[in-house]
Amino acid sequence: MLIGEPPPTQADLHFRVLGFPIRVHPFFWIVTLFLGIGTGRQDADPVDILIWVAVVFVSILVHELGHALMQRSYGGHAWITLYSFGGLASCDDCDPSPRSQIIISFAGPFAGFLFALVIVLGIQFTGHDFGFGNLQQVFEGNPTKAILPIRIIANCFVYFEPYTSAVLDVTIAKLLYVNIVWGLVNLLPIYPLDGGRISRELFTLNNPRLGIAQSLLLSVVVAAGLAGYLALQQSYYTCLMFGYFAYANFQTLKMYRSYWR
Numbered sequence: 001m002l003i004g005e006p007p008p009t010q011a012d013l014h015f016r017v018l019g020f021p022i023r024v025h026p027f028f029w030i031v032t033l034f035l036g037i038g039t040g041r042q043d044a045d046p047v048d049i050l051i052w053v054a055v056v057f058v059s060i061l062v063h064e065l066g067h068a069l070m071q072r073s074y075g076g077h078a079w080i081t082l083y084s085f086g087g088l089a090s091c092d093d094c095d096p097s098p099r100s101q102i103i104i105s106f107a108g109p110f111a112g113f114l115f116a117l118v119i120v121l122g123i124q125f126t127g128h129d130f131g132f133g134n135l136q137q138v139f140e141g142n143p144t145k146a147i148l149p150i151r152i153i154a155n156c157f158v159y160f161e162p163y164t165s166a167v168l169d170v171t172i173a174k175l176l177y178v179n180i181v182w183g184l185v186n187l188l189p190i191y192p193l194d195g196g197r198i199s200r201e202l203f204t205l206n207n208p209r210l211g212i213a214q215s216l217l218l219s220v221v222v223a224a225g226l227a228g229y230l231a232l233q234q235s236y237y238t239c240l241m242f243g244y245f246a247y248a249n250f251q252t253l254k255m256y257r258s259y260w261r
Contacts, residue, residue, distance in 0.1 A: 005090055006083045017061070020068045020080055024057075027084035032056045035237065048170060055174040059112060059182070060087040066111025070104045085192075085241075098201040105197040109183040116179040119172060120160075128161040150177050153184065190223045190242070191216065191249050216253040220246050 006025050013024040036052035060082055067089035068078035076094030080087060094104065123130045129145065131138070134155045138147065149159040150173050158176060162169045189199035196219050203218075204211030223246035230239035 005081050005088055017065065017080075018069070020065065020078055022061070022080045023082070025081065025083040028057075028082045029053065031084045047167065051167065051171050052174055055171065055178055057082070059115070059175065059178040062115045062179070063087060063108045063112050063183070063186075064089045066107040066109075066114075067104055069111075070107035074100050074104070098205055102198050102201045105194040105201075106187075108194050109186050112179040112183040116176055116183075119175055119179075123160050123172070126163075128163065130158070130160045132156065132158040148173060152177075152180055188222055188226070189215070189218050190226075190245055191219045191252075192245075213253060213256055216249050216256065219249040220253060223249060 006027070008023070009026060011026040013022075015022050032053050033049065035056070036049040061080070064080045064082070064087040068080055068091075071078040071089060071091040071094045074095040076091035078089050078091040078094070080089050082088075089108070094100065120130050129147070132152075135149065135157055138149050138157050138159050146162055147159045148162045148169055149157040151157055158180070160172065160176075163172075186193050187195040187198070189195045191197070191200070196215070199218060200212060200215040202211075203215040223242045227239050227243040227246055230236075230242060
């Protein structure tokens with residue numbers, strides 16, 4: 001693991017959900033607030049920022065609960081930490097087998113996708129339209145209806161028919177964005193994301209020693225490529241984050257290769 005659990009501080013928030021101990025490190029709030037304000041924005045709406053912080057908190061907690069519940073199903077006693085890089089569901093006594101670890105790793109993004117599905121069902125249950133497609137299809141398919149499009153990836157959007165409450169519309173839009181987009185990003189084969197853990201287990205099925213090096217190399221390439229793309233998109237914070245992942249994975253790969261020489 002490239003990023004471990006941060007040490008406790010006096011400013012930590014502690015509570016329990018479904019029997020799991022939860023600790024929220026103060027840097028979680030700082031980084032989430034920074035993301036909500038956005039680089040270079042001088043007119044950030046305080047209400048919008050508060051909604052963003054609440055959405056990220058709830059969404060990451062749901063994600064980590066997905067991991068923790070699966071860890072519990074394999075006999076483990078998990079605890080959850082929310083910190084600067086998101087969240088971490090830790091477990092010292094879980095089933096270490098590759099199959100179990102792959103399922104545990106996937107359970108986090110799956111929980112987020114399931115949460116997004118519940119929101120979509122709620123939209124439709126209240127009589128509001130929902131759909132997806134490229135931007136042209138979205139607007140051509142709704143020529144006379146007000147819709148709120150949300151970019152998922154490239155030119156793929158989801159949309160819903162807005163409510164009379166702007167706060168509710170913003171909350172729904174952010175919940176869908178975080179739980180779908182961040183869930184997909186989390187499945188990329190990059191350490192320490194869930195996809196990186198899954199790729200490690202898959203690579204090591206046949207050759208544990210070589211497989212770890214292969215998964216680290218893949219992680220470096222994907223993280224570096226994504227950092228370059230994000231730099232072109234002027235998304236500098238996430239560019240720095242994935243750039244750090246690429247660097248940290250490269251250093252880990254060098255140490256791993258030197259150890260096995």
